Amino acid sequence: MRRITIRTTHDEPERVARAVGPDNTPEMTTRSDDDRVVTTIERESTGGLRTTADDYVVNLTVADEVVQLSDRTDEHKP
Template identity: 50%
Template sequence: MSRRATIRTDHDDATLVARALDPDNTDEMTTTVERDGVVDGTDGDDRTGTVVTRIDRETTSGLQSTVDDYVVNLAVAIDIASQARPVQDDRPTDTGPVSDHDTDSDTTHNE
């Protein structure tokens, strides 16, 4: 008899969170993204959704260990997703030359 757990978490960028989790998933785990109850996998275009991870293990202790690991990985994935979002900035991206003045210093080397 196998033990099962399903973990559902809502995110503003569910696809990015699911992709960040994917490398750590084992063969006993599947992670998908649902939007309005429809499974999109991890290739959807809409950002907001629910990450659904199903874990299936043979023993209770194995399930507990896998869920513990997943929760840690999820926290890291959420942090990655929040850091990856573009931030609007009012500053210009091109500030031009560092100085508008010619230099007074002698850059030639007389030996």
């Protein structure tokens, strides 16, 4: 079994972790820890691990951008 843990820093780590969680496969766990999102991925092969990690990073990037945009939108509400 191959394993990787990815730790990234965010302004709203709980919201980002909740946003990416539904896309997790059974081999993945995601949680927030202080100002970080921590995701562990386990796969049988190195290639599978790399593919899953790549997909996760794309999803994480989008989730973080959406959270930031929603914060900006909330600031402009009356």
